[in-house]
């Protein structure tokens with residue numbers, strides 16, 4: 001089990017759901033812009049992560065953020 005899986009309480013019925021939610025939250029909160037190391041803001045439609053510093057938007061494909069400066073779109 002990866003180190004970032006940290007269930008708050010052990011309840012067999014909700015264990016899996018809690019793990020998945022926590023992985024998603026941990027991932028999103030720990031993501032920073034690879035260019036300027038600032039926290040990214042999550043957006044939907046289309047799913048993307050926006051950097052407030054350099055205005056790059058990183059696409060999310062199949063729930064996986066594409067954290068590549070070359071792939072990011074710079075928005076005005």
Ligand SMILES: [Zn+2]
Pocket residue numbers: 033034035036037038051052053054055056
């Ligand atoms: Zn940035």
